Amino acid sequence: MLNPMTRRFSQHWAMTEEGAIPAGIFGKFMAHNRYLHFIDNEPPRVRDKLWKLRPVIDTLQSRFMSGWTLPSKFSFDEGVLPATTRRNTTRMFMPDKPLRYGTKLFMVCDSETAYCHRKAMHPSVSHTNKQAVDSKTGAAAVVRNMKVILRDRPKGFRLVVIDRFYSSVALALQLLAMSIYVLGTIQINRIGYDKNIVERRKTRPHSILRGSFAFSRATSVPRMVACHWWDRKPVHYLATGPSKVKCPKVISDYQRWMGAVDVHDQLRLQSYSIQTTFRFQKYYKSLFMGFLDMALDRGDWYLLLHKQLLQLKSEVFVDVIIPTPSSATRARKRRRLDGHSHIQFDDWVTVSGVQKRRQRSCKVCALLRGETKKSFQTTYYCDDCSRLDAKSFLCPKARRVYGSVSKTCYQIWHEDFDSGASIPEALGKRILLRRSGKVGSRNPT
Structure with missing residues (x-):
């Protein structure tokens, strides 16, 4: 409307x-x-x-x-x-x-x-x-x-x-x-x-x-x-x-x-x-x-x-007693955030005689893209969210505003999407992890 x-x-x-x-x-x-x-x-x-x-x-x-x-x-x-x-x-x-x-x-x-x-x-x-x-x-x-x-x-x-x-x-x-x-x-x-x-x-x-x-x-x-x-x-x-x-x-x-x-x-x-x-x-x-x-x-x-209002945290208010999280909550949060690492993929390709890193589509960009929002490619992936050779590529740059806050795709994936477990149904999409292609020269187009 x-x-x-x-x-x-x-x-x-x-x-x-x-x-x-x-x-x-x-x-x-x-x-x-x-x-x-x-x-x-x-x-x-x-x-x-x-x-x-x-x-x-x-x-x-x-x-x-x-x-x-x-x-x-x-x-x-x-x-x-x-x-x-x-x-x-x-x-x-x-x-x-x-x-x-x-x-x-x-x-x-x-x-x-x-x-x-x-x-x-x-x-x-x-x-x-x-x-x-x-x-x-x-x-x-x-x-x-x-x-x-x-x-x-x-x-x-x-x-x-x-x-x-x-x-x-x-x-x-x-x-x-x-x-x-x-x-x-x-x-x-x-x-x-x-x-x-x-x-x-x-x-x-x-x-x-x-x-x-x-x-x-x-x-x-x-x-x-x-x-x-x-x-x-x-x-x-x-x-x-x-x-x-x-x-x-x-x-x-x-x-x-x-x-x-x-x-x-x-x-x-x-x-x-x-x-x-x-x-x-x-x-x-x-x-x-x-x-x-x-x-x-x-x-x-x-x-x-x-x-x-959704972006307000308890630390913003004065004289507010912040409840101490339980051990199970602390352990779950540590596994979800602290244990994950953002790594640059060591995959190279030769283009016109120049050796460059191979870039692949970001998973969060693929979810949020639309007619006015562009999807980006990146060389960084989350090692803990990947499955063997199927890497979960996520952008390290803050290109999007999610929840009225500028965030990187890596932050959106882990903080808002709970590492892929809480993707909003309104997006109407699902994530597929594909294995990387063979290392070598790029085919001419």
């Missing part, structure tokens, strides 16, 4: 290997796509434009919130679920996005990993009208979503990075009262922004060096800093939190932590997108595929974390 298929929608659950990985028997029910529903149509429909997808949205919302530890730095921006059909009543026009028509989402992502902690629809699409919601400003969306994320969470200051469409002096003061620092660009016509720091010139003159800056600190709120920095044009910033201000540091922090939502959209729309490969007549089915893309994108991060 994670393969980016662009030809046709049905290949995402194809049963044959035509550029896709077979994924079960779901393809037998392709004709039942017309009966794809997510909610009962009988209950009264509240004023919710996405009432057909509400159970899916609520489930994903709770899973996204509980599936990841909250970071110290957030990135707040708007995302988009592409939708060009006019039947979609949530469709908006966003000229700054690669796909300009779609459903607008307010997204709060991890600035380091681009993990989406919360996605919220525009208030006009919301399913509840029990309390008044300020839908006129982007600042209200920032406060509303940050309150939900940090509800019942440990106290402590966090940083949220926003762009100039949301930032304002009033928002910075309100977030500071909520123990949230803010960093972002700002429009110069915002109320309360220092007019002395505003640069009126549209482009940088030759007399001013690129990278020049000026800043001012608020007297009533010493944590609040305003600055402008010269690129080709002047860029104005507003930040709270730093006790020592170096404007290049502020600018580098903004460039470093701001793009998480855009990275999330790139991963979802360019690498894993099911939504963009097919057009549905029902608009809510297309939106469902967009939410499914978000779930698949998050699953890729969980897979990466799981692989990293």
Whole structure:
């Protein structure tokens, strides 16, 4: 399902290997796509434009919130679920996005990993009208979503990075009262922004060096800093939190932590997108595929974390008592690792008048090779894993990454495959040890 298929929608659950990985028997029910529903149509429909997808949205919302530890730095921006059909009543026009028509989402992502902690629809699409919601400003969306994320969470200051469409002096003061620092660009016509720091010139003159800056600190709120920095044009910033201000540091922090939502959209729309490969007549089915893309994108991060977790050893942790292995375990491990020796095979061949060592295919490379992974040859073999003249050749160089760790084929064979006794069934192959050919000259080809 994670393969980016662009030809046709049905290949995402194809049963044959035509550029896709077979994924079960779901393809037998392709004709039942017309009966794809997510909610009962009988209950009264509240004023919710996405009432057909509400159970899916609520489930994903709770899973996204509980599936990841909250970071110290957030990135707040708007995302988009592409939708060009006019039947979609949530469709908006966003000229700054690669796909300009779609459903607008307010997204709060991890600035380091681009993990989406919360996605919220525009208030006009919301399913509840029990309390008044300020839908006129982007600042209200920032406060509303940050309150939900940090509800019942440990106290402590966090940083949220926003762009100039949301930032304002009033928002910075309100977030500071909520123990949230803010960093972002700002429009110069915002109320309360220092007019002395505003640069009126549209482009940088030759007399001013690129990278020049000026800043001012608020007297009533010493944590609040305003600055402008010269690129080709002047860029104005507003930040709270730093006790020592170096404007290049502020600018580098903004460039470093701001793009998480855009990275999330790139991963979802360019690498894993099911939504963009097919057009549905029902608009809510297309939106469902967009939410499914978000779930698949998050699953890729969980897979990466799981692989990293498997590499942790007890020696990594502090004050952990490492259990002493039994004598049988020590003996078995010593026989498996310490007793094996990696030897270079003394077999020579004459090629074009030059004498060289004969190379043979590596057993681990033969198991792990594929369309994109090459198989290598080597002159080294494991003496203990060999049987008389049938040698077990294994590469001595770290050419592959197995279990998120760079290892040699010799290490993979003994540590992960248990000297050939625990080869994963997913590889679908078996090892054959063949006797070496006769020593002599290589036949011309």
